[in-house]
Amino acid sequence: MNSPSLNAKKIFADMLCGAIAELYGDCGVDSDQVLASITVPKKEFGDLSSSVALRLARIAKKSPANVADDIIKAAKKGGSLITGLTSSAGYINASLDPCEYARTVIGSVSLAVEEYCSSGIGKGTKIIVEYPSLNPNKPYVVSHLRNALLGDSMSNILQACSYTVEREDYIDNLGLQMAETLWGWKNISSSPDKKFDQWLGEQYVLVNQRLEQGGEQMKGQIRSLLKTIEDTNTSDSRLLREIAQRCLEAQRETLFRYGIFHDVLVWESDIIRARLLEKAIELGMSKGIFEKPSQGKYAGCVVVKLDRITKFAKELEGSREDSKVMIRSNGAATYIAKDFAFHLWKFGLLGESFTYEQFMQQPNGKQLLTTAPQGKPMGFGNVKKVVNVIAEHQAYEQLIIKVLFNLLGRDDIAENLIHLSYGMVGLEGIKLSTRKGTWRGRERDYTADVLLDEARAKALEVTKSSKKLSDPGNAPAISEAIGLSAIRFEFLRVSPQKTIEFSWDKALTFEGSSGPYCLYSYARAMRILKKAGYKKAGLDDQAYLALTKGSDFELIKLIGSAQEHVEKAASQYSPNVIADYVSDLTALFSTFYESMPVIGSEAQPLRLALVDAYAITLRSMLGLLGIRTVDEM
RNA sequence: GGGCAUGUGGCGCAAUUUGGAUAGCGUUCCUGGCUUCGGACCAGGCGGUUGCGGGUUCAAAUCCCGUCAUGCCCGCCA
Secondary structure, three states: OOOHHHHHHHHHHHHHHHHHHHHHOOOOOOHHHHHHOEEOOOHHHOOEEEOHHHHHHHHHOOOHHHHHHHHHHHOOOOOOOEEEEEEEOOEEEEEEOHHHHHHHHHHHHHHHHHHOOOOOOOOOOEEEEEOOOOOOOOOOEHHHHHHHHHHHHHHHHHHHOOOEEEEEEEEOOOOHHHHHHHHHHHHOOOOOOOOHHHHHHHHHHHHHHHHHOOOHHHHHHHHHHHHHHHOOOOHHHHHHHHHHHHHHHHHHHHHHHOOOOOOEEEEHHHHHHOOHHHHHHHHHHHOOOEEOOOOOOOOOOEEEEHHHOOOOHHHHOOOOOOEEEEEOOOOOEOHHHHHHHHHHHHOOOOOOOOOEEEEEEOOOOOEEEEEOOOOEOOOOOOOOEEEEEEEHHHHHHHHHHHHHHHHOOOHHHHHOEEEEEEOOEEEOOEOOOOOOOOOEOOOOEOEHHHHHHHHHHHHHHHHOOOOOOOOHHHHHHHHHHHHHHHHHHHHHOOOOOOOEEEOHHHHOOOOOOOHHHHHHHHHHHHHHHHHOOOOOOOOOHHHHHHOOOOHHHHHHHHHOOHHHHHHHHHHOOOOHHHHHHHHHHHHHHHHHHHHOOOOOOOOHHHHHHHHHHHHHHHHHHHHHOOOOOOOOO
């Protein structure tokens, strides 16, 4: 979809460039800079504004105001869209022909419908988004939810930009946490009496409580379990995979309720089994970036020396060690080694490697696949770009992976490895720990399940007394959608790198800039269309003459910039750009709604088409946040 | 010791990447507005030395230097 706002800017930029070339020749201000100088100003200054004259003032040795006037005089008309240029305080302001621009915007929306907000910038590029990679031994709590929602929304946004997206979830089924979980399974006599992930998470807390009370014997048992689960042929490792499987299925129920889906699960144990790790170590040895010291501190280990890096020197300055261990002296791989192997695979440097089978059918109609020993190759991986949604406290580890690619001479890959880092979620003064069990609050558990239950319950209080529902029986389903919108919006409106002090009450706010307000706005728009018996049809040019230069045109301009916002959200890896846009859009619609009657007005055909364009745009932008609209509430 | 992130009206955020007009939005508080398409609403008002100090520039929340505060990280844990 071509962006109407970007097209308008380009026309304006071309006019400016022509004039600048004529007046100043090759003055060092190129067409990209001219385009970048154009913004949407406050409406009293016009529809578009360029600050390029301010920049040129020095070169031209004139005041910015004179430069602006000269450029306006020299500018040739570039079609009928831009009707006039004026200067003010050195800025060059352009006015758009409202009817023509409205025709472009409304025409584009009604032609493209659901595709209206999408962009082609990622066409032909495969990309992996990995999220949330929660260990399969606990329920989702609010802090994990941020990861899952960011990953889901980011995937939607990249898809809207025509990237081919693989949604991947890494299942960390080896390691200490899982060994502890297995110990609990074998030594604490209790059987699951609730949702399995919740129950397993509670067991895990019990194990940790016992560990704190000491018990060298217990610690020894866990250490030995840690070894046996790495060997895929032991009964313990098979038992643990079953436990993990059951936990995953329970966790999926939560994710599905939140509308979060994946394409493939990649198990840590399969990385070992498929010999990715071995291949990675061989590659590192043969390229000379790994070494195996026979003496000194790292005797018997495989390490990577960090003193040969050609990038990232600043970030690693002052690190306490100049080497990172890949393989321990006892032969066990470190987390970083496995992650490195995984990333070599992601970028296609280790070939196909995995086989897959179906894990389950998802409610969105798509299969969820999983790596598996007796499956078949499916062609995942081998992508150009990787986005890892991982908490900020793992930034150092993510940096090391980039460093390893740098050492391999593959800075191109390092640049395409994106760590979508996000800040931690605090909870009303409590630091959430799944180990200590602080997610089990006094009044409630701070799990994603409970949060959505409460959000739905709060929505239901309002919805059940609503007189607007065509069928009161729909209230529960509508309330679930409203509750979900509140939560998703609350998490996604903040830029990822900020920490969130999560408040149960604030997340369930339905007023102001919030998910439910967006849904409410959508329902109002749908009501107008329904009452008017709106049928989609092309508007004749006469209908556009009813346009004013008030909130109707402001709304059209904002709708016209949807793609630009989607592209910005994608290139900055910031779903909050979409949330901000949706806030502005809904607020502007309210202004329009209050000040410009639709039904019965002389402008009815135009305004109905505008309401329809608004509804389509809002629906697809909310869709990028994973928020689904309801027609009534 | 070093690195990363954050710091913007009482509270929660945007604008910082690419310097540009009076720093926007939500909320709280105050004042108005429902015989007219949905009040989960709208209009108006109060509220800011953009942590602090320098520098660059015609122009700094934005760039540079320094500094303070908060959080996280620098393991043969994951």
